[in-house]
Amino acid sequence: MIKKLLLTVCTTLCCSFLYGKQDWKLVWNDEFDYSGTPDNSKWSFDTEGNNWDWGNNEAQNYTPADKKNAWVEDGNLIIEARKERYTWYGDGQTKEYTSARLLTKGKGDWLYGKVEVKALLPSGRGMWPAIWMLSTDDTYGGWPNSGELDIMENVGFDPNKIHCNIHTEAYNHKNGTNKGNTVTTSSPSQNWHIYSMEWDAEKVIFFLDGEQVFRFNNEHKSYKEWPYDKRFHLLLNIAVGGSWGGEQGIDDGIFPQRMLVDYVRVYQYGEVEEEPVDGVLKLNSSIAATNVCEEDSTVLTIDTTGTGNILYPSKLNLTVLEFNDKEITDVTSKLQKSDKGFILKRQQNVPGFVKYITRFSYREGEGEFEQIVHDTAYVIVSAPSMIDLDKIEICEGDRVTIDLSESEIKDYEWKSEESGDILSNNAILDFEPKETTNISFKANDGICTTSASIEIKVNPRPVIASVDSIGQKDVKVVLENYDYAPYLYALDRGPYGEKDEYHNLEARDYVVSVKDANGCIAQYQFSIKEPTAVELIAGTNISVYPIGNNIIVSGAEEGASFRVVNANGISVTEGKLSVDGIVNTSSLAKGIYYMIIDGNAYPIIKR
Helix, strand or coil, X not given: CCCCEEEEEEEEEEEECCEEEEEEEEEEEECCCCCECCCCCCCEECCHHHHHHHHCCECEEECCHHHCCEEEECCEEEEEEEEEEEECCCCCCEEEEEECEEECCCCCEECXXXXXXXXXXXXXXXXXXXXXXXXXXXXCCCCCCCCEEEEEECCCCCCCEEEEEXXXXXXXXXXXXXXXXXXXXXXXXXXXXXXEEEECCCEEEEEECCEEEEEEECCCCCCCCCCCCCCEEEEEEEEEEHHHHCCCCCCHHHCCEEEEEEEEEEEEEEEEXXXXXXXXXXXXXXXXXXXXXXXXXXXXEEEEECCCCCCCCCCCEEEEECCCCCEEEEEEEEEEEECCEEEEECCCCCCCCCCCEEEEEEEECCEEEEEEEEECCCCCCCCCCCCCCCEEEEECCCCEEEECCCCCCCEEEEEECCCCCEEECCCEEEECCXXXXXXXXXXXXXXXXXXXXXXXXXXXXCCEEEEEEEXXXXXXXXXXXXXXXXXXXXXXXCCCECCCEECCCCCCEEEEEEECCCCCEEEEEEECCCHHHCCCCCCCCCEEEEECCEEEEECCCCCCEEEEEECCCCEEEEEECCCCCEEECCCCCCEEEEEEECCEEEEEEEC
């Protein structure tokens, strides 16, 4: 049965508004007038690039919210870089520094406008703070093709210089063609400054304390020169070291270092309300949403009936609001007139944010009304999860956590579609799937029931069969299978690369990591030992001597177990002695080896 929500409107307006000139209208802001973790409806902690050093050889690992490298206190956002060891679970790399990188992607994305940030910068050699923007949808491809806007960059070894730059496929620092400008200012680590940018279809202008620093004009050629016709989001971070920030090294005596942000404000052009005109406007009509529990999520039909005069302005905008009633400007659409009334077509969902209840604000004539429509096609995933609810991919041993605790849903049911077992009746699902599985989700907010099906694919981790000796100080990593190529290899905390061999290693313990095409990682510990690590035991009746590609063993019992190790103590072959005592060594390279029989070691030189 189709439910109908009938809203009878009888509104008396004491004044109406005329709309004329355009001016900046505040559409998004954070004044940091609270304490604790940065507002997760506005900010996410960006850690994804830890797996590849962010493309800049940066020396820090960016941490998630629970590490508290970023917090709000005394009216300021604080981002703190520290000298501390931290291992990033994604690739197992341990680095000596931590910091935070905040971004608004999926929570604040804009096409054109003005961005204004008041900040106090960190100082010291090795610091690299930035206030900047990246493409949200990467329409033209990965960096730099989809563009970058650097509102402020500063490097600690040149502390009073502020850099403003743009990066595109045609203009970027990789090929030496990037465009920008540098200005000198007074002690940005001790004095507050306002860093801002204005951006429209024709130009981007960067400002420092209201003074123009750099202007980049649209050349009207192609996206390679101007990719700035798509949505961008804001980033705030402190990098440590890196290809630019670490150009003159890192001074470990400066830590901890902080960037303080007093506010972040984003404006877009909007109509300015001028002097009100006296008058009374009466609307007497019925406005009904034909489907309160809207299943389509893209089309909502609003029937207008009754005797009231329904005015249809030429531009009738719809605004979609989040739960906290903060406007999402990039999901603004228009009402289209139809035989049955007005049809609302939502152009797109908010990227990265899955919705459950949507509040529609629309204008009818000179009156403004709100209609809540329960959208059963989507559920809210609380930030910073940003999970794609169609499919989740993990590695063996990983846990899956889906947090709906902020969704205002009353009843929950998580169920395994394979077994039919109920996994949880709580807002949070947290479990470790052993194999690929499908999870069904059902929720009810007291009005509507929504459901979703989620595939959780469990990818196997690589299996390291052995680390084999291929020389006295050389080893090769051997996998049990190679089903998920290409594979990348890393020794200890070094970078990943394609080579599976390591040469001229020192005598010590090592950990080798292997990462497959799915991003799953396995580790294996091995040791390189000095030749003296094999203790020779004399006085036995067994004799061992090499002849060509064979070792002749006499004095040992038939079937006795033996093992041949190289000079570093790594096993290269093993087995049981035959009746003739001959052991074939044709597969061994030239060098010094030891045959171990009954706990005794006998030196062998293969020539």
